[in-house]
Amino acid sequence: MRHLLFAAAAVIALPVHAQDQAATVRIMDEGLSHSQVMTTAQHLTDVIGPRLTNSPQMRQAEAWTQAKFAEWGLKNVHKEGFDFGRGWSIERSSVRMVSPRPLQLTAIPIAWTPATNGTLSAPIVVAPMKKARDFAQYRGKLAGKIVLVSSPGEVSERKRPVFSRLSDEDLGKMDAYDVPHHDPDADARELKNADFEKERDAFLKAEGALAYATISYRDGMLVHGEGYMFETGKSPSLPGVQIAAEDYRRLARLAKTGAAPTLEIVSDVRYDDSDRQAYNVFAEIPGTDPKAGYVMAGAHLDSWVAGDGATDNAAGSAVVMEAARILAKLGVRPKRTIRFALWNGEEQALLGSLAWVEKxxxxRGGPNDPPLVGERRYYEWPKRWPINPQPGYKDLAAYFNVDNGSGKFRGIYTENNPAAAAIFREWMVPFQGLGMTTVAAGRTDGTDHVFMQSVGAPGFQFIQDPLEYSSRTHHSSADTFDHLKEEDMRQGATILASFLLNAADAAKPMPRPPLPTRPAVTNPFAYPDPEETN
Amino acid sequence: MRHLLFAAAAVIALPVHAQDQAATVRIMDEGLSHSQVMTTAQHLTDVIGPRLTNSPQMRQAEAWTQAKFAEWGLKNVHKEGFDFGRGWSIERSSVRMVSPRPLQLTAIPIAWTPATNGTLSAPIVVAPMKKARDFAQYRGKLAGKIVLVSSPGEVSERKRPVFSRLSDEDLGKMDAYDVPHHDPDADARELKNADFEKERDAFLKAEGALAYATISYRDGMLVHGEGYMFETGKSPSLPGVQIAAEDYRRLARLAKTGAAPTLEIVSDVRYDDSDRQAYNVFAEIPGTDPKAGYVMAGAHLDSWVAGDGATDNAAGSAVVMEAARILAKLGVRPKRTIRFALWNGEEQALLGSLAWVEKxxxxRGGPNDPPLVGERRYYEWPKRWPINPQPGYKDLAAYFNVDNGSGKFRGIYTENNPAAAAIFREWMVPFQGLGMTTVAAGRTDGTDHVFMQSVGAPGFQFIQDPLEYSSRTHHSSADTFDHLKEEDMRQGATILASFLLNAADAAKPMPRPPLPTRPAVTNPFAYPDPEETN
Structure with a gap:
């Protein structure tokens, strides 16, 4: 109830005059009739390609986006580095079954695994492992083998459409506050699982295995190839490939019903250790009131290596850049500074935005907490207490994150901050005819506003039409420019530009939640399930 | 109305006693509790793999299926050859973009195209051609190039589920007689298009192009690779590959916005000219009455080369084989002979079943009609008049074709022969609890019963749950054993065995339509559209 009362108070307190309708109309003209958003997205995807953090392609993207911001007249264009690890990219790859019959398989090298240095040929062994306790049964059986480490499982029966938009009914169901849960047992399990990829690599190496293969988690011949051993000095020992589900399961069945198939793997991948820092890119439209703080829009520029990182997240990056271009083109002079951020390392534990949040x-945490590195930061950092605000903590008046594919904006989440609802409703009015209609109470997860939220900063995401994001493109080999929708992207960039200008010119900053403190355990009476904790 | 009256008459005339319910129960026990259908299908797909007509793998399948029929106690197991053309198979393949950036593409060699003999490297040129009149604009521009001959088009927005079963509502809508249409102009257009692949190959060769590429007709990174130049002495001149839609469209966009990308193609494919005949496989359970004729079930054993030809049509082949195994195991002694046919060359103009129909x-046709060869038989043969019945024309009492994926049987089409409806309704009764409920009046198309029907023989197909057949697996790289559904296949084989026994023991053969004669033109007043005929 506290939040709801707060919201009601905020509505009354807000000046309803604030919007500059003439500016909105100009933004809509520039964003809808003179858009460059698809040109930007096409360069990021087709020309540059996938943008794995610290890969040569991501370096290109860091440079190209800064050049574009500068070309468009943005100010204070710069990059800020943070410690990350190695670059990695794929030059050439092939996975082929040699026996019992020749067959070219669909597969992709797993990120940050080493090269095969030519062709690696070996029989497979199917040895599914999910936890360290699974290792024992395979001891002595893996030497000289390509180890299939995933359970083959079964094909899905996908009954929902691949492509979808939100109906009015869907939107109507979305306004649900996300009641917090705090389960220390679940946190512990999560942490334990975080290191499994490293433990498995060490086990496979110790056993003398030659390479490993995982199964793609989407069927229909899509592959992904995510891997997390990106830290310098901690690269995997063994080459690894993710194999399309259909191809993987065929291998597993053949191995069960006859002689183990032999594979030929060529994984010509390259490390790039020229710079272990990754870089977030920033650009600004300076505010007229230096004491008024700033508003910000951000999207992660990095991607995985399958496909071209189009819906995840050239789409969001192009929308954020286009909002910057529109506002710069119109020569707006907002009260607060409008900052644009292109994050890096999002796909690896949100490390780019986390580095920025800390700075x-x-x-978070006390003086005796040990330092956190690599992927574990994702799991451990938000569970450290207390939160220690930095100078400038209150300067961020609102942050808008874009990372849900290329679907049009259908509304916005208040992210459990219902005080923002009435403000957003007012800002949405000019865009109702473009399908932007809904304010939803709940929280969204898994991207760069999360660590801002976790320290009490006002970070938001938009409700977007899902299109094919979760069904097909997210992290997959089908994540290409093809799957971006031009009208949707124009609409999103236009609305983002308008929201940013409204937030920058608002008489008061967005209402903020209180500084978070350690929450009560949700169910202190429960016992952990031994199956889950062992 | 004539047909409906005929159907009513048939119901009255039929002996309702005929079904041997004890036999049905035994068939259900063998087919549902002791099934081997998935073991058969797994061998055809995983172990043998794709079965392009006359490929080494199809030769294996011809031999293995005969051995299984013999092992199961079927009689008169043999193969019958017909003139076909060359074998062809893929040993190794790779399509890679070299510039503007390295990228492994998803692609497949097009069936019967020649090998590259090592690595072929060349820039692309986008030159979409649909008809011979499109050639002129590309003259002089294709030498030394890899020619992208398809229009890039746009990604689909697939709003229907990938996986689906027929609802009662869907089934309720299916009972619709298929009113015949006869449009000689459409026939002429079809014939004209049939030769385009050959004309394009000749044009590309004359222009000095090095290879060509088409776009996959399904997006989501699936590939297919169908090609039709299988006749001996008429192989394509140029290596050809089908590229995944996302990869193809990226190439086309890059070529439009910058320097033409360069590709490296390796297509290590092999012709096999050891035998230009292809073979249909037959097996029988002999009837006790040599004058009663025979009933038959059939499925094509051949497939395309992407995936393992699982739903198209190892599924149907395994169901037909399993029906044979069930009936042989039970030692049935039917009045009519029950014949099982595994057709060849179905994917190339139904050439196997056509050869059998002619024999x-x-x-069809008069003494002065020129002989028909190759793929043109598909278009021209059914349009020749008159039909000249062979000795034994009336002996085929009923034919059941299985070629609609692995979905369970939900009913049967009368194929515009409503006199069969009441008989089928009676035969379905024991299987209503297994989802077999519907008799639909209409015709089905595109597989091996078509040429039987075209000469007035009683050929039928079952209504099957679609599953992922048209959405994903049909002819595609995802057509693997994974996508076969065990319960569905058991159900189908069981019902097929029962239908065959009922048809073999029925007091009278299935009611037949009259011998077809040349139909009246549907709309003799229409003018052809010049756009379509030029």
Whole structure:
């Protein structure tokens, strides 16, 4: 109830005059009739390609986006580095079954695994492992083998459409506050699983295995190839490939019903250790009131290596860049500074935005907490207490994150901050005819506003039409420019530009939640399930 | 109305006693509790793999299926050859973009195209051609190039589910007689298009192009690779590959916005000219009454080369084989002979079943009609008049074709022969609890019963749950054993065995339509559209 009362108070307190309708109309003209959003997206995807953090392609993207911001007249264009690890890219790859019959398989090298140095030929062994306790049964059986480490499972029966938009009914169901849960047992399990990829690599190496293969988690011949051993000095020992589900399961069945198939793997991948820092890119439209703080829009520029990282997240990056271009083109002079951020390392534990949060908003934990590195930061950092605000903590008046594919904006989440609802409703009015209609109470997860939220900063995401994001493109080999929708992207960039200008010119900053403190355990009476904790 | 009256008459005339319910129960026990259908299908797909007509793998399948029929106690197991053309198979393949950036593409060699003999490297040129009149604009521009001959088009927005079963509502809508249409102009257009692949190959060769590429007709990174130049002495001149839609469209966009990408193609494919005949496989359970004729079930054993030809049509082949195994196991002694046919060359103009129809049922055309060869037989043969019945024309009492994926049987089409409806309704009764409920009046198309029907023989197909057949697996790289549904296949084989026994023991053969004669033109007043005929 506290939040709801707060919301009601905020509505009354807000000046309803604030919007500059003439500016909105100009933004709509520039964003809808003079858009460059698809040109930007096409360069990021087709020309540059996938943008794995610290890969040569991501370096290109860091440089190209800064050049574009500068060309469009943005100010204070720069990059800020943070410690990350190695670059990695694929030059050439092939996985082929040699026996019992020749067959070219669909597969992709797993990110940050080493090269095969030519052709690696070996029989497979199917040895599904999910936890370290699974290792024992395979001891002594893996030497000289390509180890299939995933359970083959079964094909899905996908009954929902691949492509979808939100109906009015769908939107009507979305306004649900996300009641917090705090389960320390679940946190512990999550942490334990985080290191499994490293443990498995060490086990396979110790056993003398030659390479490993995982199964793609989407069927229909899509592959993904995510891997997390990106830290310098901690690269995997063994080459690894993710094999399309159909191809993987065929191998597993053949191995069960006859002689183990032999594979030929060529994984010509390259590390790039020229710079272990990754870089977030920033650009600004300076505010007229230096004491008014800033508003910000951001999207992660990095991607995985399958496909071209189009819906995840050239789409969001192009929308954020286009909002910057529109506002710069119109020569707006907002009260607050409008900052644009292109994050890096999002696909690896949100490390880019986390580095920025620690520097600009708050640190977490006490003086005796050990330092956190690599992927574990994702799991451990938000569970450290207390939160220690940095100078400038309050300067961020609102942050808008874009990372849900290329679907049009259908509304916005208040992210459990219902005080924002009435403000957003007002800002949406000019865009109702473009399908932007809904304010939803709940929280969204898994991208760069999360660590801002976790320290009490006002970070938001938009409700977007899902299109094929979860069904097909997210992280997959089908994540290409083809799957971006031009009208949707124009609409999103236009609305983002308008929201940013409204937030920058608002008489008051967005209402903020209180500084978070350690929550009560949701169910202190429960016992952990031994199956899950062992 | 004539047909409906006829159907009513048939119901009255039929002996309702005929079904041997004890036999049905035994068939259900063998087919549902002791099934081997998935073991058969797994061998055809995983172990043998794709079965392009006359490929080494199809030769294996011809031999293995005969051995299984013999092992199961079927009689008169043999193969019958017909003139076809070359074998062809893929040993190794790779399509890779070299510039503007390295990228492994998803692609497949097009059936019967020649090998590259090592690595072929060349820039692309986008030159979409649909008809011979499109050639002129590309003259002089294709030498030394890899020619992208398809229009890039746009990604689909697939709003229907990938996986589906027929609802009662869907089934309720299916009972619709298929009113015949006869449009000689459409026939002429069809014939004209049939030769385009050959004309394009000749044009590309004359222009000095090095290879060509088409776009996959399904997006989501699936590939297919169908090609039709299988005749001996008429192989394509140029290596050809089908590229995944997303990869193809990226190439086309890059060529439009910058320097033409360069590709590296490796197509290590092999012709096999050891035998230009292809073979249909037959097996029988002999009837006790040599004058009663025979009933038959059939499925094509051949497939395309992407995937393992699982739903198209190892599924149907395994169901037909399993029905044979069930009936042989039970030692049935039917009045009519029950014949099982595994057709060849179905994917190339139904050439296997057509050869059998000409030998066993009827020829078409007059003494002065020129001979028909290759793929043109598909278009021209059914349009020749008159039909000349062969000795034995009337002996085929009923034919059941299985070629609609692995979905369970939900009913049966009368194929515009409503006199069969009441008989089928009676035969379905024991299987209503297994989802077999519907008799639909209409015709089905595109597989091996078509040429039987075209000469007036009683050929039928079952209504099957679609599953992923048209959405994903049909002819595609995802057509693997994974996508076969065990319960569905058991159900189908069981019902097929029962239908065959009922048809073999029925007091009278299935009611037949009259011998077809040349139909009246549907709309003799229409003018052809010049756009379509030029």
């Amino acid at each position: 600009s908003l708050a640190t | 066993s049922l009827a020829t």
